[in-house]
Amino acid sequence: LLGIVALFVMGSxxxxxxxxxxxxxxxTYTTAATATIASLCTIGPGLDQVGAVQNxxxxxxxxxxxxxxxxVLGRLEVFAIIVLFSPRFWRDV
Numbered sequence: 001l002l003g004i005v006a007l008f009v010m011g012s013x014x015x016x017x018x019x020x021x022x023x024x025x026x027x028t029y030t031t032a033a034t035a036t037i038a039s040l041c042t043i044g045p046g047l048d049q050v051g052a053v054q055n056x057x058x059x060x061x062x063x064x065x066x067x068x069x070x071x072v073l074g075r076l077e078v079f080a081i082i083v084l085f086s087p088r089f090w091r092d093v
Contacts, residue, residue, distance in 0.1 A: 014073075015040060018066055025063040035059075039070040 023032035034046030045052045
């Protein structure tokens with residue numbers, strides 16, 4: 001249960017932090033929040049300026065980098081890669 005809570009808190013903290021980074025690129029809060037969540041959860045379009053009619057092309061390069069990183073972190077396969085770098089995993093093998 002503690003691991004689930006820790007994962008939720010870390011995920012929520014990451015969303016809040018990266019949402020603020022995206023908001024610095026001259027967009028509304030709704031755009032920054034939904035772009036961040038849509039990228040992390042890989043759910044498709046967001047709302048406002050990243051909705052179904054518009055795209056992510058107008059974001060600055062650093063913002064696109066952050067969103068790309070979120071897309072990678074949102075994949076479940078990243079946990080398998082993290083486990084490979086965990087000393088505890090190799091100690092138990």
